[in-house]
Amino acid sequence: MAEEKESEENISALHKKITDAFQLFDYDSNNTVNVREIGTIMYSLGCFPSQADIREFTAKVGEDFSGVVHLDKFLPAMTKVLLENRFPPIPRSKLLQAFKVLDKDQKGYLKPEELTKYMMEKAEPFTQEEMDEMLTAHTHQKDNVIHYEKLIDKLTADQNM
């Protein structure tokens, strides 16, 4: 019995967490957000979906043709996602491995042109804006390369704030 109550409390806490995040983008205060914000909201709740995942989820919760998503549909769907841990975070080791795959010569760093080539041409390509932001923020001032291991550490530390 106590366990049930506990999990009831957990669910209600989850609901509050999801609703808080949702309402940050609810500009008209009418429990809807623009469909384009769904990805951001999912990410902010600790999930790591791919663009394809986001599109699939959005298709399920979005209202047809109107470009908005209502909290009524978003809340249960998102709760399920969180309970199932459907889009878990990426372990550091996997991330490091991924960078090493791109770093063909195993230099320990990537040149901006190399990173750009992968990020903008492969998989789910970055926009120019996204690429510029990444390079500006994380290219080393002096030697003009991206030290990916340091990058992983830095961004992971930020996550834990």
Add this chain to the structure above:
Amino acid sequence: MGCGMGKPRIQQNKSIRAALLIQRWYRQYVARLEMRRRCTWNIFQSIEYAGEQDQIKLYNFFGFLMDHFTPTSRNLISHIFRENEICHDADWERYFCYKDIEVPASYSGPHLTIPMTFCGLSKLMEAFKHKQQLHARYVLQILGETWRLLRILPNINHVSVCHTKEITICGDLHGQLEDLLLIFYKNGLPSCEKPYIFNGDFVDRGKNSLEIMLILFGFLLVYPNDVHLNRGNHEDHIVNLRYGFTKEVLGKYRVHGKKILKLLQKIFSWLPLATVINHKVLVVHGGISDSTDLDLVARMDRHRVREAFNFSTISVFYRIQAREKSGRAHSSNWSRFSADRLCLARSSSVCDPFTLEKTGFKRCPNFSFLHKCMNVITRNASAQIVDLLWSDPMPQNGCIANEVRGGGCYWGPDVTEEVLGRHNLQLLIRSHECKQDGYEFCHDRRQVLTIFSASNYYEVGSNRGAYIRMGPDLVPHFIQYQASSTCRELTLRQSVGWTERSALRALRQQLFVHKSDLIGAFQEFDPNNTGVISLRHWATATERVLKLGLPWRVLRPQLVSRAQHGMVNYQQWIRELSIPEPKPEVYTSILETMYKNHSNLETIFRIIDTDHSGLISFEEFRQTWKLLSSHLKMEISDKAIADLAQSMDFNKDGSIDINEFMEAFRLVDLSSHG
């Protein structure tokens, strides 16, 4: 089909998967930054509006004062409200005359001549760019000329745009000179070929309000047909007392500041209220209400409404109630409220306490009641102006009192439709609200456009500013910018971090101010007095006490750094928020109450200091504090006040320096906790 062929394909797949992983990971990081930016924005907005609510509390206090006349308080009140408006314009002209003010040989700033010329303006702007200060003589000269010009301008300016002459419209500047200079740099200076409309709120908050005013007035004098200034809600001397313009002027001009402020007070009341472009586009600072009537606005004596809520407004309020209760019309009092004359000069007999009925309203004047009364009694000047300068749009239909700001209303898309339709207009351009991108449309068919020109308003990186260019097709084009040379180089991460630290600092101050209430709320979740509560309960309690409507669960990791197993030691957390312990002789609860009300206190002190000397007498201080404390239902002995005075280290000559007093409330830099 040998190994040689298969390898590249596998390699390709591997790198695609790797790229996908990295993209996913990085996008999540960026999204979290965006989230934090949104939170930060919300914090700033909610604290700003909570601050504006203080204005209501201030009027509560004055209402309370009027209810509770005692011989001592009566002296204080008549001192504040004393009649001093009998002079005529000619007398004022003599008072404001600059001709006797000598400019010393040591003065290194610009010298100006009348009439104002474009050369003079350039000299002025150069001087301000180099952080020089204009001599009081020239300040009064410019202001005097401006006053004379404004008195012949109509309430509503009508301008036309044609193919050779596009018009530029700017929103709030709030003393941010850098933004004005940036606009001039990008868009060109005002001239006959380049008309401008400046839509109010030129002053307060930023530190160059006076410089902005002088530049704008200068352009107005040189190009009176092509530069148009609309009054904003901050062009109001009572608002200036609270939000920094008064302080700025007195700080820069110790000898002549008082005169300058008085002249500015008159100028503000003479600023036009709105501008209409091609009879189709209405430009006004705040907005509209369902009773907005531009024909009435055009006819009124606009200069009689000096400030939005003066004390005769409040006395009206109390009289209305008295009348409603007694059912009789006190004809001599009632004649005061004829249709267009509601807010005339302050009356010396503010109200007669013995005929007032005491009602439940005295504790917190119901603002919507006041708003309704203002409109019912008359569609009077004051109510029309307050609506134009203070209102905000809302997404829902209807028109309700704007209790967040304490002035004007919230108006919906149906009101926009009706009012614009009634006046044959197609677009309303307004300012008054900060927007992240510098501008924002709202309401059906984008009939309402907000334009805001103070970039980095809350903090470096918080928002862009924007201005509008409009040609005869009346389609607005936007130019956005962000002042500050460092801004462009800031990455998303840095600018979010910067702004966020600032917002969190402000938020921690708010939390500190409410610490007793917070501890009480936490203890409700901790019946066994263990000293710890769950993070969930922390969020619920904080939400209940602060009422800022913030996403506490999202903010929690930034505010509570030490949480073990989902529990937080709340006593320790509160301690970490606080300033160093005050001396034992000072009563902590007084300090806390004072701090909570410090912006009100400051405003009250400045009102009491009618000669703007920066000093009030100890006796006035004591009386004010006693009144305030009984209004707040706190017991304070004379000894406690004396001790407080001592610990604030006033010079022992019976005078209190307001600035010293307020300095005592600066919190120790909390960045060590950031």
